[in-house]
Structures are given as C-alpha cells and as structure tokens.
Amino acid sequence: MSELKLASEKRLRIFTGRAFPELAEQVASELGIPLTPTSAYDFANGEIFVRFEESVRGSDAFVIQSHASPVNKHIMEQLIMVDALKRASAKRITVVAPFYGYARQDKKHRGREPITARLMADLFKTAGADRLMVVDLHTSQIQGFFDGPVDHLFALPLLANYVGSKVDRSRLTIVSPDSGRVRVAERWSDLLGGCPIAFIHKTRDPRIPNESVTGRVVGDVQGQTCVVIDDMIDTAGTITKAVDALFNEGAKEVIVAATHAVLSGPAIERLRDSKVSEVVITDTLPIPEESHFDRLTILPIAPLLARAIKEVFEDGSVTSLFDGLS
Ligand code: R5P
Numbered sequence: 596m597s598e599l600k601l602a603s604e605k606r607l608r609i610f611t612g613r614a615f616p617e618l619a620e621q622v623a624s625e626l627g628i629p630l631t632p633t634s635a636y637d638f639a640n641g642e643i644f645v646r647f648e649e650s651v652r653g654s655d656a657f658v659i660q661s662h663a664s665p666v667n668k669h670i671m672e673q674l675i676m677v678d679a680l681k682r683a684s685a686k687r688i689t690v691v692a693p694f695y696g697y698a699r700q701d702k703k704h705r706g707r708e709p710i711t712a713r714l715m716a717d718l719f720k721t722a723g724a725d726r727l728m729v730v731d732l733h734t735s736q737i738q739g740f741f742d743g744p745v746d747h748l749f750a751l752p753l754l755a756n757y758v759g760s761k762v763d764r765s766r767l768t769i770v771s772p773d774s775g776r777v778r779v780a781e782r783w784s785d786l787l788g789g790c791p792i793a794f795i796h797k798t799r800d801p802r803i804p805n806e807s808v809t810g811r812v813v814g815d816v817q818g819q820t821c822v823v824i825d826d827m828i829d830t831a832g833t834i835t836k837a838v839d840a841l842f843n844e845g846a847k848e849v850i851v852a853a854t855h856a857v858l859s860g861p862a863i864e865r866l867r868d869s870k871v872s873e874v875v876i877t878d879t880l881p882i883p884e885e886s887h888f889d890r891l892t893i894l895p896i897a898p899l900l901a902r903a904i905k906e907v908f909e910d911g912s913v914t915s916l917f918d919g920l921s
Contacts, residue, residue, distance in 0.1 A: 662696030
C-alpha cells in the first residue's frame with residue numbers, strides 16, 4: 596500500500612508557463628509539491644522555446660497557464676509545453692487554463708465567422724492534451740468541443756459565500772447583466788437563500804467589438820442591494836452600464852462579482868469612476884498592482900485548483916467539490 600502511494604506521489608507534476616507563475620506556485624504549494632523546473636524563452640523573432648529540466652516520463656502532468664494578455668503568446672506557449680510533454684513520454688497531460696481564452700466566440704453570430712472556442716479545443720487535443728481543467732467557461736457547452744474529459748470548475752461558491760457574508764440577504768437581488776446568464780443568477784439565488792433575481796436586457800452590435808448597449812432592467816430593484824454577476828470583466832463596459840441602469844431604477848447599492856478580471860483598456864478607470872460599492876473578482880488572471888483600487892476585492896482561486904487537481908490525480912470526484920450546484 597505505502598509503495599503504491601509513494602509511486603503515485605512521484606508521478607504528480609505541476610508545470611507553469613510564463614503567464615502567471617505565481618498562481619501555479621500557490622497551487623503547487625497547496626499540494627505540497629514543487630513546480631517542475633522549466634526553461635522558457637523567446638527567440639529574437641518571437642518564437643517560443645520550452646524545455647523541462649527534469650525527466651517527466653510517466654508523469655501525471657498538469658500544465659497551468661491562464662490565457663492572460665498577450666493571449667496568443669501564452670496559448671502558444673502552453674501548446675508547446677503540451678507538445679514537449681507528449682514527446683517526453685508524460686503519461687497523462689492536463690491543460691489547466693483557469694481563464695480559457697477565445698471562449699466568447701462559441702458560435703457563429705453571422706456568416707463567415709470562426710468558432711474560436713472549438714478551434715482552441717482542437718489545438719490542445721492535437722498538441723497532445725488528454726484533458727482540460729478550466730474555471731467558469733463563458734458557456735458550459737464549450738466542454739463539448741473538446742474530445743476528452745473537461746473539469747469545469749465554478750468560482751460561484753467562493754464569490755457567493757464572500758458576498759453573502761457581507762450583505763443583508765433580505766434586501767438582496769442577484770442581477771444578470773444579460774439574458775444568457777440568468778441560469779447562473781438562479782444558482783447564486785439558490786446559494787443565498789432564494790433571493791429575487793433580475794436581468795439587464797442587453798443588446799450588442801456584433802460588428803462592433805468591446806461595445807455593449809445596455810437596455811432596460813427586467814425585475815424590481817427599487818431599494819435593493821444588487822449583485823451583478825458575470826463571467827468576466829474585460830473593458831468593464833457591460834458591467835458599468837449595468838450598474839448605471841440599476842441605480843437609475845432605484846437600486847440602493849450595487850456590488851459586482853465576476854470570475855475573470857481581464858481588465859483591458861479603460862476597465863479600471865470605468866470601475867473607479869462608477870458608483871459600484873465593491874468589485875469582487877478572483878485571481879484566475881494576474882492583476883497588476885497598478886490595477887488595484889480600494890473597492891476591489893480579489894479572492895484566491897489556487898485552493899480550488901489544487902483541490903480539483905488532487906481529485907483528478909487520485910481518481911476522486913471533482914463534482915463533489917460543488918455538491919448542491921447544478
Ligand atoms: C459577454 O457575453 C461576457 O459575459 C461579458 O459580459 C463581456 O465579455 C464583458 O466584456 P466587457 O467588460 O468588455 O463589457
């Protein structure tokens with residue numbers, strides 16, 4: 596028995612690319628193992644070189660890389676790491692992408708458009724990935740694009756427990772910033788004792804990227820503490836327009852909770868200038884010091900990733916980490 600245990604401990608290996616090594620270090624530390632030493636650098640023309648500094652033969656390899664900006668470079672680096680692991684005889688390769696890039700294009704809105712979420716899945720499969728581990732995909736059905744197991748983790752309990760501990764639940768409304776996220780709002784409501792939900796009727800012109808048009812609030816938010824939930828804050832256009840719409844409809848206070856802090860371009864300025872009382876996010880992506888502000892709360896995602904990796908490695912149950920969530 597102890598020999599078996601020793602053998603399996605030896606096989607678990609955690610690797611990191613250069614997008615957010617601090618997150619991988621936290622995960623490895625939670626698991627009580629070191630990161631496998633890896634060299635990575637760019638050639639003069641931007642091509643990437645990767646080499647593992649120890650044998651990885653027979654390992655159960657977890658390659659952690661969040662698709663932070665510059666997104667294309669970090670995705671390519673993760674693909675190259677997977678390729679190197681496959682060629683070095685790793686036994687099983689799991690791509691851990693806490694923020695999975697290109698997920699927003701999960702269908703064709705108009706003719707002659709790509710489906711990049713599918714392309715990403717194909718690229719990882721071709722490189723040699725056996726499974727994917729991701730946090731809060733833009734839409735759940737993206738799991739079906741990858742031909743293999745996908746461990747879809749949810750930050751919802753982490754975010755909802757934090758928010759629930761701070762607000763008066765009797766005056767709470769969960770707000771989806773668009774009609775597509777109403778199901779997630781219902782899950783928040785279930786976790787927080789069945790509070791009412793509302794949503795913003797948002798329309799977007801698919802020809803203009805990064806630009807949302809906020810419509811009306813559907814639901815009664817008068818005098819309520821509203822929690823606007825979203826998978827990501829990119830330019831913060833969606834979320835700050837939702838905040839404005841809620842105050843216009845008489846909301847008393849608005850909190851924003853989102854999993855992925857992409858925070859591109861004007862995001863921080865928009866959030867700072869808005870009347871939102873708190874922005875709660877997780878650190879699936881690196882958040883530079885200069886983006887921090889007093890109403891920003893960052894919840895650590897590493898413990899969840901570590902628990903999920905442990906379940907996968909030990910052939911346990913990732914679903915058990917989210918009991919009660921459907
Ligand atoms: C949209 O469908 C997404 O769930 C987010 O609401 C959106 O991508 C956020 O982008 P931005 O912050 O640029 O409005």
